[in-house]
Amino acid sequence: MSTTVIKIENLYKEYRLGVIGHGTLYRDLQSWCATAMGKEDPNSLIGHTGKGKARDHILALNDINLEIGNGEVLGIIGANGAGKSTLLKILSRVTAPTKGSIKVKGRVASLLEVGTGFHTELTGRENIYLNGAINGMNKKEVSRKLDEIVDFAGVEQFVDTPVKRYSSGMYVRLGFAVAAYLDPDILVVDEVLAVGDASFRKKAVNKMKDVSKGEGRTVLFVSHNMESIKSLCTRSVLLSKGKIVNQGDTIDVINAYLSRASEDVRMHGGERIWNIDNAPGNKVVRLMAIRTKNKKGKICSEFDVCEPFYIEFEHMVLSGNSQLSIVIEFISQLNNQVLLLSLDNYVSGPWGSQKPRDKGLYKSKCFVPANLLGEGNIFINFRIFTPPCPANQSEQIKEIGVIGFTVIDNHNLEGARGSYPYDLGYVMRPKLQWVTESIQPIDNKF
Structure with a gap:
């Protein structure tokens, strides 16, 4: 049996929404005194079930217990907001737990966000040495690894350029190479690898x-890509609302996750609505509603492959001095791969020099033609960003898996499948035009 290198016991992480203190000096002193006396915090959700506290407190992690062995590759999966990144931040000592203990044996290297651990004014080379020093390595030790790091990251031409000029992909490649090659005992990788290309x-x-x-x-590997989790991890844990709800063999855990995701599709029934207080977004813009509708305008969550439909978004513009553009991604539930990406009609005009959108409520529709998607559960990633900046550098709203729908195949002859009777999988299958004609008959002698 392998030696335990990470042991997590009764781990909690609590946040209070919107504020740093408790709001009054009395409640701050109340919490401080309770902590000093070794008692439960009366202003904390931990150990309490009262509804009154739930409005402004959230348990990002709720009684996590986990042991991880030496040489183990553990996958951590779950929906957005499940607590995956919070757990990795505590393991990497970026933030402290509210309650509970975590024991780590060995040196931890982590890649949590794009640019983590980099000083933007320093060059790639200088940042490699800086990270080595932070990890307790001397200059000679880092120099022995330097060529491997630069080669793996593919930044040979730019290694002496300040990293503030790097693209997000270059940031991630160099960050991962530094984390992986500087001899950590424990490597912690969040889903930032999604920024890189497929080959990387x-x-x-x-x-x-x-x-x-x-x-x-x-x-420890967090990802929404189930194929990567399946190929890399022998054991996985599934988080939901801060709790471990399943752990064990990776295939079993993935199946449990996909079952929960399918239930979420059915639960929303083709529509999600928010009020202005809890709507995704910020002081610039907020997402107020999203619906999936058939060609007659009826809200639906299930569509035939031969059926056109559309996705409707309502967003409230709160600041009238920003240009806004929408991008959505269609994601396969099976492997979390992007099947399709679509930008709104902002891109039809001059980039970055259009009139800012006035304050008010707007409705956008994205029309999906028949015979485009394959069967299966599809989720929508929704983003609003501010041109002329790229989408990933100016996001005002970023909602992953904000709504889902199901595409079914009734084996209609009008579909791309036609009369083909066998499984076609979950891939996109547009009905393309084909023409086959004879160009030269073969003589009977052949």
């Missing part, structure tokens, strides 16, 4: 396999 993701997954199997190091 494959390299990164293979490197994590080498770190675990070849070097006997422990890897």
Whole structure:
């Protein structure tokens, strides 16, 4: 049996929404005195079930107990807001737990967000040495690894350029290479690898396999890509609302996650509505509603492959001095891969020099033609950003898996399947035009 290198017991992380203190000096002193006397905090959700506190408190992690062995590759999966990133931040000592204990044996290297651990004014080379020093390595030790890091990240031409000029993809490649090659005992990787291209993701997954199997190091990997989790992790845990709701064999845990996701699709029934207080967004814009509708305008959550439909978004513009554009992604539930990406009609005009949108409520519709998507559960990622900046650098709203719907295949001859009787999987299958004609008959002698 492998040695335990991470032991988590009764771990809680609580946040109070919107404020740093409790709102009054009395409640701050009340909490401080309770902590000093070793008693439960009367202003905390931990250990309490009263509804009154639930409005402005949230338990990001709720009584987590977990042991991770040496050389193990553990997958951590769950919906957005489940507590995955919070758990990794506590493991990486970026934030402290509210209650509970976490014991870590060995040096931890983490890649949590784009640019984590980098000083933007320093060059790539200088940041590599800086991270090595932070991890307790001397200059000679880092120099021995330097060429491997630069080569893996593919930044040879830019290694002496300040990283503030790097693209998000370059940031992630260099960040991962630094974390993986500076000999950590435990490698913690959040879903930032989604920023990289497919070839780099494959390299990164293979490197994590080498770190675990070849070097006997422990890897904790958070991802929404179930194929990556399946190929890399032998054991996984499923988080939901801050709790571990399933753990064990990766295939079993993934199946449990997909079952929950399918239930979410049915639960929303093709419509989600928010009020202005809890709507996703900020002081610039908020998402007020999202609906999936058939061609007659009826709210539906299930569509035939031969049926056109549309997705309707309502958003409230609160600041009238910003240009706004919408981008949505269609995500396959099976492997969390992007099937389709669509930008709104902002891109039809001059980029970055259009009239700012006036304050008010707006409705946008994205029309999906028949015979485009394959069967299965599809989720929508929704973003509003502010041109002329790129979408990933100016997001005002970012809602992953904000709504889902199901595409079914009734084996209609009008569909792309036609009369083909076998499984076509979950891939996109647009009905393209085909023409086949004879260009030369073959003589009977042949």
